[in-house]
Amino acid sequence: MKLFIVSSLVATAGAWTLSPTRLASFSPTTTSGTSLSALKPGEKVTLIGVAADSGCGKSTFMRRLTNIFGGETVGPLGGGFDGGGWETNTLVSDQTTVICLDDFHANDREGRKLTKLTALNPKENDFDTMYQMLSDLKNGKTISKPIYNHVNGTLDTPETIEPTPIVIVEGLHPMYDSRVRDLLDFSLYLDISDEVKFAWKIQRDMEERGHSLESIQASIEARKPDFDAFIAPQKEFSDLTIQVLPTQLAEDDTKTLRVRMIQKEGVQDFSPCYLFDEGSEIDWKPCGKKLSCSFPGIQFKYGSDTFYGNDVSVIEMDGSFDNLQELVYVESHLSNTATKFYGELTQQMLKLADAPGSDNGTGFFQTLASFKIRELYEKRAAANKAKEKVAA
C-alpha cells in the first residue's frame, strides 16, 4: 500500500521533487500495530485542546490527527452504542484518546430548557469538574468521566478513561477556563467564518434536510451572540488557528475556500511552518506546468501578521487541488513541516483522499497541523525522558 503511494508519487510528481538520495532515505515510520497502550511508567500525558463549533468525535480533523498519531484503529471507547457498548463521545486509537468537552455539560437537555441558556454559555459547563479530571488525567490517573448523551440529551453513567500518551480535548470551551487552559500543551482553534458556516448549513439543512432559508438564518443568528461572547475570544489563546473563509479568486463562488493557518510565534517546541523563505512575504500561484488547476485556480500566501494581539505567521491556500498527488510539488516548497520523510504530507493526504476537505486547504492544513502536534509531542516526550535519566 505504502509502496504503491510512493511509486505513484514518483510517477506523477516527476524528477524535480524526488531525488534518488531523498528516495533512499524514504523510510516510513509506522505507529500502527501497537495495541491500546496505557501510559508507561514515567511517561507524561501531552494534552491538546481543540476548539470547534461542531459536534464532537465525528470530525474529519480528529480522523486526520489520530491517523498520524495512533495508527489505523480509531474507534469509540467500548465499541460504541452500535457495537454493544454505551453511547460515548470518546474516541480511542493506539496511543490517543479524544475527549468531547460536551461531557462536562452542567445540565441535561431538559435542564437547559429550564435555565433557557445555550450550551455555549459557560454557566452550562462544569469547569471545576473539567479541570479536576483533566488535571488527574495529566498526572497519570484514571478518571471516571461523565457522559453527555447527544442522542437523548441526558447525562449518562460515567465511563472510565485511562491516561494515554496523547489526550485531545475537543469542544466549545477548551481554552475558556484559565485553569484548564494552563493544563494544555498545545491549543488549536478551528475558525469557520460566518459566510462559510452559512453556506455549509444551507447545503446540509436546506438541500439535504429540507429546512427553509429563514429557519437556517434564524438558527445561526440565535447562536451568534453567545458564540461571539464566549467561544470566539478563545482565539487569543490558540497556538494554531485554522481559519476558513470564502475564496477571493472568484466572485459569488460559495464552494471554493480560502484557508489560513495562523501560527503563533514564540510557542515552546513549535516552530511555524513556512513557504519558500522564513520571514518574507510570499504570493504564489503555482498553477501551470507542475500543478494542474482548473478555474478559479490556486493561490498560496505566506507572511507575518498579528492575530488577537499576538505575533503570528500565516500560510494561506485559496482554491482546490485538481490532482492530489501533485501536492508533493507544494510540499517541496514548504519548510518546517515536521514530516519524517519527504512526501509524508502528500502521502497522508492521499490516505484520507475521500475525507471531506482533502482537495482544499482545510484538509491540507489539518494534516500539516497534525504533523506539528506530533513533533511537539515527540519533543516533549524526549525532554521528559532526559529529565527522568538525570533524576535516576
Ligand SMILES: *[C@@H]1O[C@H](CO)[C@@H](O)[C@H](O)[C@H]1NC(C)=O
Ligand atoms: C435513549 O433513551 C431511550 C429511552 O430511555 C433508550 O431506550 C435508548 O437506548 C437511549 N438511546 C441511547 C443512544 O442511549
Ligand SMILES: *[C@@H]1O[C@H](CO)[C@@H](O)[C@H](O)[C@H]1NC(C)=O
Ligand atoms: C472543502 O473542504 C470541505 C470540508 O472541510 C468540504 O466539505 C468541501 O466539499 C471542500 N470543498 C471543495 C470545493 O472541494
